[in-house]
Amino acid sequence: MAEGALRGRPVTGPAPERLPRPPGRFRALRRDQRGTALVEFALVAFPLFLILFGIIDFGRALNYYNDMTQLAGQGARYAAVNQEPCKTGQVGCTPGNATASFQQDLAKWNDSPELKNKVMVCIKNNPSTTTVGSPVTVKVSYTFHFLSLVSGIPITLTSTQTERSETSTASYVQGGQGC
Numbered sequence: 387m388a389e390g391a392l393r394g395r396p397v398t399g400p401a402p403e404r405l406p407r408p409p410g411r412f413r414a415l416r417r418d419q420r421g422t423a424l425v426e427f428a429l430v431a432f433p434l435f436l437i438l439f440g441i442i443d444f445g446r447a448l449n450y451y452n453d454m455t456q457l458a459g460q461g462a463r464y465a466a467v468n469q470e471p472c473k474t475g476q477v478g479c480t481p482g483n484a485t486a487s488f489q490q491d492l493a494k495w496n497d498s499p500e501l502k503n504k505v506m507v508c509i510k511n512n513p514s515t516t517t518v519g520s521p522v523t524v525k526v527s528y529t530f531h532f533l534s535l536v537s538g539i540p541i542t543l544t545s546t547q548t549e550r551s552e553t554s555t556a557s558y559v560q561g562g563q564g565c
Contacts (some may be wrong), residue, residue: 424519443532453498454505454526454545461492461524463549465509468556492524501528511551523548 465488489507496502510523526542 418430439533447530447532447541450498450501450528450530451543451545453496453501453527454543455547456546457492457496457505457507458524458526458547460495461507461509461526462522464488465511465522465524465556466490466549466551466553468551469555504528504530518554519549520551521548522551 431456446469489509492507493500493505496505505528508525508527510525511521523546525544525546527542529540529542
C-alpha cells in the first residue's frame with residue numbers, strides 16, 4: 387500500500403500483485419544443490435583414505451611382527467637343540483647346503499614373501515663355549531616401510547627369543563646380520 391501512495395495511486399485499493407523477477411545467474415547457482423555431494427566427498431575423501439590405508443598398513447606391520455616373533459622362537463629352539471632350521475621338503479630351504487648359514491636358512495623360512503631375504507637374523511652366544519643350560523638368543527629384525535603417503539618414516543621391527551641350550555656342542559656360527 388505504501389508503494390502505491392508513493393506513486394500517486396489511491397491507498398484504499400487492494401495491493402497490486404508483484405511480478406516475479408527473473409532470477410540472475412548467480413542467484414540461481416547459489417540456490418542450486420546439484421554437485422554438493424561431490425564437493426563434500428572431495429573434502430572428506432583424503433582423510434578417509436588416509437585412515438583406511440593407515441589401518442591396512444598397520445595390519446601389515448603387525449603381521450610381519452608376528453611372523454618375526456615366530457621366526458625368532460623357532461630359530462632359538464633350533465639353536466638350543468643344535469639342529470639345522472631347514473628340514474627336507476621345506477619351501478625355500480636347502481638342507482645340507484654348505485654355503486648357506488643357519489641365519490640365512492632361518493631368514494628364508496617364513497610366511498611373508500616380503501620378509502624373505504630381507505629379514506636380519508642374529509645369534510648371540512659363543513658356540514665354542516656353549517654348555518648345557520647356557521642361553522642361546524636369536525634376534526630377528528626388519529626395517530618396515532609404510533605405504534607411499536608416509537614412506538619417509540620407516541620403523542624397525544625387532545623380535546628376540548632366548549632359550550637354554552640342550553647340547554654342549556653347537557654347529558652354528560655366532561653373529562649374523564643385525565647383531
